[in-house]
Amino acid sequence: MALPDHLQPFVLSVETVGPDRRGSVDVYLPEAEEPRPAIVFVHGGPVPAELRPTPRDWPVYRGYGSLAATRGVVGVTVDHRLHHPTAYPAAAEDVSEAVRIARESPQVDEDRIAVWFFSGGGLLLSDWLRGAPSWLRCLAATYPLLAPLPGWPVDPAFRPVEAVTGAVTPPIVLTRAGLERPEVAAGVEEFVRAADGTRLDVIDVPNGRHGFDMLDHTEESRNAVFQAFDTVLAHLGRGGH
Structure with a gap:
């Protein structure tokens, strides 16, 4: 039986590092x-509460x-x-x-x-676009939902388009999937x-789908992940791969 989309392997071959599990948080430590x-890294959703494995144990994360x-x-x-779409305040607390x-x-x-x-x-x-602290060196978003979907009962505080308008933000690294769903692409x-x-x-990522980093095992996908990572690392002062 085919694996569901969220359990497909990560597009990069990466040396596996075992995380230090701290409650609902996993920490991956370098040598x-x-x-x-x-x-x-902040996973997407809504994800059913009963779904197992939970997102931090998905291959992509x-x-x-x-x-x-x-x-x-x-x-x-x-x-x-x-x-649930009403749960953004609770998720924000967790992040x-x-x-x-x-x-x-x-x-x-x-x-x-x-x-x-x-x-x-x-x-x-x-939350991170409004009055970002000095220690927040970079924000990144990959195939993100940046405007609530039609009919979603989302708290008005969670509207990135409004939050970024006129804001002084840290650098933002945005990765767009070329084959994104129209309702998501419009918000982006x-x-x-x-x-x-x-x-x-x-x-x-012109030929990438929503979730390309686990669904589209192509050189284009791998290059996009590397480019995003390199850009984030540069803003953190860590250089390229």
């Missing part, structure tokens, strides 16, 4: 003696966490509570807690943090227009 920057560690930074994943855990870890340089959002987790960008384009004047790096 390093001094504190390193950290990337907090284990892949990103391991990739971070092998590239010399701390990778952090979190199982947040985005189980904030994951960032706090990361910054308080002795292995982390607390002044060099990136937060990277995927799919439906993209609406959680809003609106965000790009609203972000005019910000430090926005756009990486296009």
Whole structure:
């Protein structure tokens, strides 16, 4: 029987790093003696509460966490509570807690943090676009939902297009799937227009689907992941691969 989409393998061949599990947060540590920057990866949704394995154990997020560690930074994943479109406030609390855990870890340089959002987790960008702290060096979003889907009862606070308008933000690394669903692509384009004047790096994957980093095992997909990672690392001061 074919694997469901979310359990497809990560597009990159990455050395597996076992995470340090801290409640709902997994921390992937590099081999390093001094504190390193950290990337907090935020999964999409809504994800049913009863679904197993939970997102941090999906191959794609284990892949990103391991990739971070092998590239010399701390990778952090979190199982947040985005189980319904009304649950964005609870999910936002969980993401904030994951960032706090990361910054308080002795292995982390607390002044060099990136937060990277995927799919439906993209609406959680809003909190980090408003009055971003100086230690937040970069935001990233891959095939993100940047405007609520029609009919979704989402708290008005979670509207990245409005949050980015006129805001002073850290650099933003946005990866767009060329074969994105129209209702998602429309929000992304609106965000790009609203972000005019910000430090926005756009990486296009012309033949990529929503979830290309687990669904489309192509050189184009792999290059897009590397390019996004390199750009985030550059903003964190870690250089390329």
